[in-house]
Amino acid sequence: MKKTYLIAGAMVLAAIYLLTTATKDLTVYASFADASQSGRKAKIAGQLVQTKEMYYNPEKDPNYFSFYVRDAEGEERKVVLLSEKPQDFEMSEQIVLTGKMKGEEFIASEVLLKCPSKYKDEEIYIKGKES
Numbered sequence: 001m002k003k004t005y006l007i008a009g010a011m012v013l014a015a016i017y018l019l020t021t022a023t024k025d026l027t028v029y030a031s032f033a034d035a036s037q038s039g040r041k042a043k044i045a046g047q048l049v050q051t052k053e054m055y056y057n058p059e060k061d062p063n064y065f066s067f068y069v070r071d072a073e074g075e076e077r078k079v080v081l082l083s084e085k086p087q088d089f090e091m092s093e094q095i096v097l098t099g100k101m102k103g104e105e106f107i108a109s110e111v112l113l114k115c116p117s118k119y120k121d122e123e124i125y126i127k128g129k130e131s
Helices: 003-023 032-038 120-130
Strands: 042-048 065-071 076-081 094-102 105-114
Touching: 032 042, 032 094
Parallel strands: 076 105
Antiparallel strands: 042 065, 042 094, 065 076, 094 105
8 A cells, every 4th residue: 555545544533533532522502401401511601690609618628619600591500619719700791611410509510701801991992982
């Protein structure tokens, strides 16, 4: 066989391997109801419920933080993050959770905070200047 055929075949196999490993981490956005029905890993976008309790006691357990989130359908659930409390958590506009439902609680493995832009004043200024 020619050397170019071997190299091309190896590149095709490497591409197939990379695509199959990348699809294992793909999760779709869901609601708490969808996540509880499927029992699989899900991503939930929602907002922090500021009126309910946030619990974090680093002296007792630095890797336990619980709070409540309201999803896009308006359902509120308790979320448990088995990690430390993220900095500026209360200032987040939107929270994207990755994890699984366990009973009535959502156990988050990852939390992505979408905070207000530090350039918000500049955006307002540009909008005001254009109009």
